Amino acid sequence: MEWFERLNEYFPEHEMKxxxxxxxxxxxxxxxxxxxxxxxxxxxxxxxxxxxxxxxLINPETRGQGIGTKVLNRMKQKGxxxxxxxxxxxxxxxxxxxxVNFYRKNGFKKADRIQYRxxxxxxxxxxxxxxxxxxxxxxxxESVLEKMAKACEEIHxxxxxxxxxxxVADPDEVLELSQ
Numbered sequence: 196m197e198w199f200e201r202l203n204e205y206f207p208e209h210e211m212k213x214x215x216x217x218x219x220x221x222x223x224x225x226x227x228x229x230x231x232x233x234x235x236x237x238x239x240x241x242x243x244x245x246x247x248x249x250x251x252l253i254n255p256e257t258r259g260q261g262i263g264t265k266v267l268n269r270m271k272q273k274g275x276x277x278x279x280x281x282x283x284x285x286x287x288x289x290x291x292x293x294x295v296n297f298y299r300k301n302g303f304k305k306a307d308r309i310q311y312r313x314x315x316x317x318x319x320x321x322x323x324x325x326x327x328x329x330x331x332x333x334x335x336x337e338s339v340l341e342k343m344a345k346a347c348e349e350i351h352x353x354x355x356x357x358x359x360x361x362x363v364a365d366p367d368e369v370l371e372l373s374q
Contacts, residue, residue, distance in 0.1 A: 198231050198322055202238075205252050207282070207364040209315035210323075212249075212351075213358040220353055228349065234262045239270070240350050246270055247346040248279040267301050267328075275328050279303075280311070295324075303328045309334045309343070310371040313364055340372050 199214045212220075217238065218229040227249075230237045234251040234257045249269070253263045270277055281298060285291045295305075303326040308370050311323045344366035351364035 198229070198236050198264060200372055202250055203291070206250065209313075209319070209321055210280075212281075215354060216354060216358045218268060218330045220350065223288065224353065226347070230266075234256075235266055237266060240346065241273070241275075242342075242345065242349075245276040245278060245342045246273065247342070249275060249350060251279070263297060264301055271328060271330070276329040276331075276334055276338075277303075277341060278327045278339065278346060281326050282323055282326055295326075298326045301328070306335065306336050306343075308373050309340055310367060313369050322335060330372075336372065340370055344370055 196214055196219075199217065203211055216243055220238075220240075224240070226240045226242055228239055228241065231237075232241075234254050234370045236250065236252045240249065249267065251263065253266075254366050260351055267277070279298070279313055281294055282288075282291050306325040306327055311325055312320055313323065314320050325339060327334060327342075347364040347366045347369065352362050354362045355361065
């Protein structure tokens with residue numbers, strides 16, 4: 196699974212799923228898909244009302260050529276809300292700034308009222324930000340939360356007890372909406 200190795204080299208360890216879980220999602224979940232070219236790898240779930248992008252990796256050699264924007268635009272043409280998780284900006288890590296700027300440039304908004312905290316395998320807590328795009332002018336963050344809870348239940352927690360010995364993203368514990 197060369198594509199998994201490429202993802203594993205790029206994404207932080209705590210964000211990576213077990214390769215067996217990803218394969219099970221691809222094999223057993225009709226909603227979960229993988230697109231792989233020389234230019235990019237994308238793993239995503241397409242639900243009736245939204246798309247959850249689990250991983251998007253543009254080949255470092257082809258970054259800055261508009262490939263990521265083309266991929267996102269193709270997803271937008273489906274006419275559904277799109278959700279994804281992004282590491283918070285860390286001024287010490289230029290990639291985090293570039294990632295957030297990329298999604299903002301492509302019309303994604305930060306769900307600034309949603310707190311999203313997960314626990315890694317070693318017990319450390321980490322925070323992710325949820326970004327979303329919607330064909331509707333303004334998607335209420337309550338709706339973003341509802342969709343993200345479904346992504347947690349159906350994707351992150353898919354057979355998670357088998358692969359991690361625990362539920363990794365119980366929506367009631369990892370997601371919180373502030374007023």
